[in-house]
Structures are given as C-alpha cells and as structure tokens.
Amino acid sequence: MTKKKKQGGSIWLDSIFATAFIYLFMYLISNISAFKIFDAFDSIGQALEDMEMTDIAFSQLRDPLPPDTSIVLVNMGPLGRGQIAQQLQIIDKYDPKVIGIDSFFKGYGPSNDTLGSIFLADVLTNIKSDLVMVAMVQQSDSLKALHEGDEMYDILYTSDSMYTKKAHHAIANLETEAEYQDDIKICRQFPPQRDILGTDLKPIAFAAKMAEVFDPTSVEPLLERGNEFEIINYRGDFVNFFEEDKFATRFYALDWDQVLNEDFVPGLLKDKIVILGFMGEYFGAPEWEDRFYTPLNSKIAGRANPDMFGPVIHANIVSMILNRDYVDRLGETTENIIGLILCYFNVVLFSFIYMRMGAWYDGATKLIQVVEVLVILFLIIYLFSWISFKLELTVGLFAIALAGDLLEIYYGVIRNMVLKVADRLTSKRKKVVEEGT
Known part of the structure; x- marks a missing residue:
C-alpha cells in the first residue's frame, strides 16, 4: 500500500516534467530552423496549412x-x-x-x-x-x-x-x-x-x-x-x-x-x-x-x-x-491553458498505463489519442456551427497527439538520465561527507 502511494505520487510529479518536455519539444520543432528542412517533404501539411477546422x-x-x-x-x-x-x-x-x-x-x-x-x-x-x-x-x-x-x-x-x-x-x-x-x-x-x-x-x-x-x-x-x-x-x-x-x-x-x-x-x-x-x-x-x-x-x-x-x-x-x-471565442491564453491541462491529464493517464499495463501501452494510448482528438474536433466544429463559438485548441491537440510517443522517450531516456546524474551527485556528496568526518 505504501509503495503504491509513493509510485502514484511520483507519477503526478513525473507527469508535470513530461508535459514540460512535450511542450519544449514542440517549441524546438516550430522555432529551430534546422527542423524546418522537413517542411519540404510535408505536402499534406502544406495543403492544410491554410485551413481551420471551423471551415468545415x-x-x-x-x-x-x-x-x-x-x-x-x-x-x-x-x-x-x-x-x-x-x-x-x-x-x-x-x-x-x-x-x-x-x-x-x-x-x-x-x-x-x-x-x-x-x-x-x-x-x-x-x-x-x-x-x-x-x-x-x-x-x-x-x-x-x-x-x-x-x-x-x-x-x-x-x-x-x-x-x-x-x-x-x-x-x-x-x-x-x-x-x-x-x-x-x-x-x-x-x-x-x-x-x-x-x-x-x-x-x-x-x-x-x-x-x-x-x-x-x-x-x-x-x-x-x-x-x-x-x-x-x-x-x-x-x-x-x-x-x-x-x-x-x-x-x-x-x-x-x-x-x-x-x-x-x-x-x-x-x-x-x-x-x-x-x-x-x-x-x-x-x-x-x-x-x-x-x-x-x-x-x-x-x-x-x-x-x-x-x-x-x-x-x-x-x-x-x-x-x-x-463569433465569440476564448482568449488565446485561456485556450493555451486548456490545451496544457488536457495534455497534462493525458500524460497522467498514459503514465499509469505505462507503469501498470506496459504490454498494452502502445495500442491503448493510440486508441485513446484517436478517440480524444476526434471528440475534440467534433466539439470544435459543432460549437461553431451551433452557437458561433470558436474554440482554438491547435497547440493542445498537437501536444495530445505527441504525448504517447514522447512520454516513452521521457521515461526511457530523459528520466533515467536525470536519475542517474542525481545518483552520482548524491554518491559524491556522501563520499565528501564521509571523508570530512
């Protein structure tokens, strides 16, 4: 029981760091010129870049x-x-x-x-x-x-x-x-x-x-x-x-x-x-x-x-x-906060699946992502159609789409590297204390 509480607590904290990693990755992709070379091969993206879901x-x-x-x-x-x-x-x-x-x-x-x-x-x-x-x-x-x-x-x-x-x-x-x-x-x-x-x-x-x-x-x-x-x-x-x-x-x-x-x-x-x-x-x-x-x-x-x-x-x-x-809409800051919250709770859910249902992770997360994105897109389109309310969650949807794969990278690479560096620093600190005494 104690172990589960400790593990659950770490999942909530890890989810914060994992969400930050996802948004950092999106920032690098969208702003660093070295990544823009891939735009030349993105014919679908170029065709869709001038449309919004509310156009439907x-x-x-x-x-x-x-x-x-x-x-x-x-x-x-x-x-x-x-x-x-x-x-x-x-x-x-x-x-x-x-x-x-x-x-x-x-x-x-x-x-x-x-x-x-x-x-x-x-x-x-x-x-x-x-x-x-x-x-x-x-x-x-x-x-x-x-x-x-x-x-x-x-x-x-x-x-x-x-x-x-x-x-x-x-x-x-x-x-x-x-x-x-x-x-x-x-x-x-x-x-x-x-x-x-x-x-x-x-x-x-x-x-x-x-x-x-x-x-x-x-x-x-x-x-x-x-x-x-x-x-x-x-x-x-x-x-x-x-x-x-x-x-x-x-x-x-x-x-x-x-x-x-x-x-x-x-x-x-x-x-x-x-x-x-x-x-x-x-x-x-x-x-x-x-x-x-x-x-x-x-x-x-x-x-x-x-x-x-x-x-x-x-x-x-x-x-x-x-x-x-x-046409009414939320402010850009509010929309980004909603997207961030959606991404975070997806990361929490995916973390529980990763920790407790490892063999099901890829299939389960992909299914959840597809269903969730479709539901959100349906909501965006029909809110606009029914009551002329525009909800712009592009950044949040992109984060949700990346969450499953990037979370694996976070747990498999980023988290392990950080823990390894932390263990080394702790060991050095203990050694210095022991030598001082």
Whole structure:
C-alpha cells in the first residue's frame, strides 16, 4: 500500500516534467530552423496549412440563409471614371440610404482622364445619399523601421480631397497573412477600429461605418466587444447565375451594364446599403484581382481558386454587424491553458498505463489519442456551427497527439538520465561527507 502511494505520487510529479518536455519539444520543432528542412517533404501539411477546422462548419454544415435584402452589391467592372459617375447618378436616383465605394480615386486616374475625373468629383460632391468611401491605415517608413509587424499606424490613406468632400472615411483593411499582393490571401477577420498615431482620428471599418449610417445603434455593440480583430461570420456570396454554389444566394448584385441600362426593379435600391466595387470584368469572368480565399470555399484544403471579391466580404461584415451575429471565442491564453491541462491529464493517464499495463501501452494510448482528438474536433466544429463559438485548441491537440510517443522517450531516456546524474551527485556528496568526518 505504501509503495503504491509513493509510485502514484511520483507519477503526478513525473507527469508535470513530461508535459514540460512535450511542450519544449514542440517549441524546438516550430522555432529551430534546422527542423524546418522537413517542411519540404510535408505536402499534406502544406495543403492544410491554410485551413481551420471551423471551415468545415462554414462550407459544409451550415445551411445557406435567405438573401439579406438590406444590402445590394454593384459591380464597377472595367468602367472608367466617367461611367462610374454615371453609375452613381443612376444609383442615387433610386434613393438608397447609403452608398459605399470600395475604390480609391487619386488624381485624374492612370489614363489621365481629366473630364471623367472632374465629372466623378462633381457627382460625388452633389450626391444625395450618405456616402462612405474607403481609406487605409498605413505605416510610414520611420514607424515601420521601429514597429514593423505591430498594429501601429500613422498614415490614413484616402482618395484625393476633390472626390471626398461629402464622404465619410472608413478603413477597408482586410486582415490576411499575405505579405505580397500575389500571395494567397485568406480573409477570416477584420479590425473594427484603428488609431492613427499623433492624431485624434479613430476611423472604424468600412463595413462598420456603412452599418452605422444605416442603423446608428448597430456599431456600439461591435466596439463594446473591444476586440482588436473580429472573426467574420460569413453567410454567403452574391447571387451569381454563372456559378453553382449553395452560398451564392446571400446578397443581390447588379453588374455594371445592368446599372447603366437601368435593368433592375426600381425598388431594389430604395433605402438600402449599396456597395460599389470591382467584382470582375463581368459577372462570371475568371477574375482573381481583389478576390480572396474565405472559409466558404468549397475546397477546404489545397484550395485552387479564390472565391470572394472584396466588396462581398464587406457585405458579409455589414450583415453580421446589422444582425449582431458575432463569433465569440476564448482568449488565446485561456485556450493555451486548456490545451496544457488536457495534455497534462493525458500524460497522467498514459503514465499509469505505462507503469501498470506496459504490454498494452502502445495500442491503448493510440486508441485513446484517436478517440480524444476526434471528440475534440467534433466539439470544435459543432460549437461553431451551433452557437458561433470558436474554440482554438491547435497547440493542445498537437501536444495530445505527441504525448504517447514522447512520454516513452521521457521515461526511457530523459528520466533515467536525470536519475542517474542525481545518483552520482548524491554518491559524491556522501563520499565528501564521509571523508570530512
């Protein structure tokens, strides 16, 4: 009985050290460049690195919602500034509540279209509807040298003042991990608000400003959440009769020629949010400019083509804000603590199996790991699908997957080495004491 108590006590303590060893091993694997050579052979990992388990909930488990009739998308396509001005005149004639323009206008344009630019500036100045135009927060070279990679900005980039006399400015930055324009751009979240250093400016997101103008009570709940980034609760794409996609039913959209020809039901735009931006040369064209990968992509791993234009992403964010339909999650620290606790209790269980059921160890631990990982993944996916709660336990799942094999290394190598060194030190200490007496 005494022996079992002593052994049990050592298992709990050894489990702490073994858990620390597992996390140290993961740190070395993920941070030491010598280990990164194996990434070249990890074709599966490279295919899956841009997906999250909640993508399954977005793309396969959730049913498409009916169209959000408060928002209408308009494609500016290949039009020059004069024709965009004509689009705006026609749109404004049908009395939308808000017009949001997802495009920058600098100078007289790349083709030096002076007349078209003057016409556009005049239309934007005299438009009746509330106008929201995009801006971007940027870092100056001096700030970038000091804080590159940090969420600190000292420049608000906007269209030229001749176009923005009546406009609200709002930031259109969409968060991706792409470093360059040609990189794969996966958009999962957006910043609700940003401070501009050295100024009193606190511009909110482009979608948030459109929602605020449309419904002044809608944005306060977003800002009260206090999140640096909000996960976009995607609901769908625009109605596109050229593609078969169950999610292409969320937002009504007009192509550039439909607007210029006024080929739409007059009541479609009245009192609505109209978002004007580039969505291809025409609907259905194979265009990748200003197009992003999103969790609604039908191919959740090894994605072939980006699936959503920037204006449609903004429409999803507007819809989320107006419906107060946010994605909640735990803090990163809390998630890591949960992962650590799960790993520790797995190590305790595996230690008992190792000590008392040695012959069963490999089979029993592998079975437990497979079942546990599947249960946790099921919980993650369905929590997100049912109540829009995102639980991120990637580090903890990785630790659980490694626990069985690394625990054998701990008991077979690390622990024995430590005990051997400790015995030697104890023997030397005893010898010194005996010689001193």
